[in-house]
C-alpha cells in the first residue's frame with residue numbers, strides 16, 4: 001500500500017502542496033486529477049524522491065519509502081527524459097539494465113513492451129526520428145520495463161492516439177492486476193472514470209475528494225432527482241423544487257433537495273412516469289463542483 005501523508009511544499013511564497021494525503025492500495029488504479037497548477041506533478045515528484053517535501057511522508061507497506069524501494073518504482077516524468085539519439089529498443093533495454101535486469105531479461109522485456117505498445121517496427125529507429133506520440137510510447141516502455149512494484153505516471157495519456165490509449169490502458173490494468181499500486185495524472189476525466197478504481201481530486205494543493213469512483217458518484221449523486229413524465233399538463237410541477245424542461249411529449253424535472261415522495265406523488269398525478277431516480281453525476285461534474 002502506498003500512503004501519501006500530509007505532504008507540504010512551498011516554492012518561495014507559492015504554496016504548492018498544503019497537506020496532500022491519499023492512499024493507493026495494491027492492485028488499485030488511482031487517477032490523480034486537478035486543474036493546471038493544482039499540485040499533481042509536485043506530489044508525484046515527491047513520491048519518486050526527485051523533490052523533497054517540506055514536511056509529510058510517503059510510506060510503502062507502512063514504512064517510509066527508501067531509495068532502494070524507489071529503484072523498483074516505474075516513473076514517467078512530466079518533463080520526459082529519453083536519449084534522443086539512442087534507438088528505441090536499445091533505450092528501453094538500457095533503462096531495464098539500470099533497474100537491475102540482466103542483459104537478456106532487459107532485451108526480452110523491451111521487445112515484448114515495444115510489441116505491445118505497437119512499436120515493434122520502429123524498434124531500431126532513433127528516438128528523435130519518432131513522432132511525439134511514439135516517443136511517448138517509448139517513455140512508457142521505459143517506465144514499465146522492470147515490472148515496477150509501484151507505477152507513477154505524469155499525464156501518460158496526453159498526446160496519444162486512440163489505439164495507443166487503449167494499449168496503455170491495458171498495460172496499466174495488467175500492472176494493477178499483478179498487485180501493483182498504479183497512480184497516474186490526467187486531464188481526460190472520461191478516461192479516468194472509465195479506467196480507474198479510485199480517484200483523487202486535488203485543488204490548490206489539497207485533496208478535496210478521493211475514493212472509489214462509484215462511491216464518489218453515489219455520494220454526490222443523491223442530491224439530484226430526475227423525473228420523466230409523459231403527457232403531463234403544463235404547470236404540473238409548480239411549487240415543487242426544481243427545473244422542468246420539455247422533451248417532446250415528455251416533461252423532465254430535475255430537482256435538488258426536494259422531498260422525493262412528494263415529487264413522486266405529484267408526478268403520478270400528472271401523467272405517466274417513465275423515469276424516477278437519483279441522478280449520478282459524471283466525474284467531470286464532481287470535478288467541477290469540487291474545484292469550484
Ligand SMILES: Nc1ncnc2c1ncn2[C@@H]1O[C@H](COP(=O)(O)OP(=O)(O)OP(=O)(O)O)[C@@H](O)[C@H]1O
Pocket residue numbers: 011014015016034035036037038039040041042043
Ligand atoms: N520549480 C518551481 N518553482 C516555483 N513554483 C513552482 C515550481 N514547480 C511548481 N511550482 C508551482 O507549484 C504549483 C503546483 O504545480 P504542479 O506542477 O505540481 O501542478 P500540476 O497539478 O502538475 O499542474 P499541471 O496540470 O499544469 O501539470 C503551481 O502553482 C506551480 O506554479
